Amino acid sequence: MSFRSPFAIPRHIWNSAAPSAVRPVARSLVGCTSYQRSRFATAVPPVTQDATGSKGPTAMVFLNMGGPSTTDEVEDFLSRLFADGDLIPLGRLQSYLGPLIARRRTPKIQQQYSDIGGGSPIRKWSEYQCKEMCKLLDKMSPETAPHKPYVAFRYAAPLTETMYEQLFADGFGNGKGGRAVAFTQYPQYSCSTTGSSLNELWKWRNRLEGKRANGEADPAGTIQWSVIDRWPSHPGLIEAFAQNIEAQLKTYPAEKRNEVVLLFSAHSLPMSVVNRGDPYPAEVAATVHAVMQRLGFSNPYRLCWQSKVGPKAWLGAQTSDTVQEYVKRGHTDLILVPVAFTSDHIETLYELDLEVMEEANSPGVKRAESLNGNPVFIQALADLALEHMNKGELCSRQLTLRCQGCTSERCLGQKKFFAGKENEALVL
Ligand code: FES
Secondary structure, eight states: OOOOOGGGSOHHHHTTTOGGGSOHHHHTTTTOOSSOOGGGGGGSOOOOHHHHSOOOOEEEEEEEOOOOSSGGGHHHHHHHHHHOTTTSOOGGGHHHHHHHHHHHHHHHHHHHHHHTTSSOSHHHHHHHHHHHHHHHHHHHOGGGOOEEEEEEESSSSSBHHHHHHHHHHTTOSTTSOOEEEEEESOSSOOTTTHHHHHHHHHHHHHHHHSHHHHSOSSOTTOOEEEEEOOOTTOHHHHHHHHHHHHHHHTTSOGGGGGGOEEEEEEEOOBHHHHHHTOSHHHHHHHHHHHHHHHTTTOSOEEEEEEOOOSSSOBSSSBHHHHHHHHHHHTOOOEEEEEOSOSSOOHIIIIIIIIIIHHHHTOTTEEEOOOSTTOHHHHHHHHHHHHHHHHHTOSSOGGGGSOOTTOOOHHHHHHHHHHHHHHHGGGOO
16 A cells, blocks of 8 residues: 555654754744744844845745644634635535535545544645745845745635734734745645635735724735745756656666656646636646656656546546556556645545555556655745745736636735735736
């Protein structure tokens, strides 16, 4: 069985609050269980960027969907997930159907998390990756240091509002200014994923330090946000994927190695989202093509899509069907490559490892390692962040263009905000 327990993660990662790995500010928080540690706020010095001439400190905020760290958190996680019309559009009945579906699915999903070791490792990996990236950035860019790591999940702790309160507690915003970079951990942009996280960040920004918070249209001393909104073909990301594939290819006999089929697998989307004009399928294809180019097109390959939910049409072909069909035809050597997530999560540890690979029942069907703690990948994150800060852009030009079929006022407002005063006129 190919199942890899999250407990295989090195101990120092699980114990991410180890004193040597923790910045002085965070060290005082060791032993706490959540971001809600405002009683420690007095120990944190205020933002001093103007006084010192330095551009730092800089808050680096990783955005991702998150996952329940324990089985007890599953129902809340699913409730938030099915309530999000950006991710799973259920129309006018969303607020009624969402909780209903969440409640019905909870026992089954709890069992799945139980089968992968009792919870999702995504929080541990995200916090580790962000802290390690910040350490690199402190060396690479002293003028924007210190870089402070934060994680904001869309459907599980730490939620966006919790992260925002932590920024305040650490001396950002609330009249003190400071810079924060929202760094999506979905390499390929979708309005269902990064778009949803940005909508949420914009919502909480307005509630906590925008006009809704204090009545002022443009209050002084708010956090200055910029966004890294997509990076589907960044060379460091491509290199990390390619190295993981090469490592798995080496486990096949040399004479058969070039015949192994590479099956890139990404989370699927409802066709209603694809047909609205969502950029995700094209960006995932860009990642796949860049990885294959780096590998010199050494092997046959396909891109397929996983994790369809419900009876409606979703983007295919489905990964499970693809594996079964290829194995039936005699392609029994296959490597599954999770290409749209930056760490292990239930779709790799359960769906690919415990369902798809076990159903294939062929020892030649394997999976490339997820990016997790890969140092090439973490260096890529630091390179990306530094390129972003050096460029001085608030977001990519691509973020300013709405989907052809978008009718959402929330998207419009969010994009105008992140485009900034200079570029808000581009958002139509
Ligand atoms: Fe894509 Fe609104 S749905 S920009």
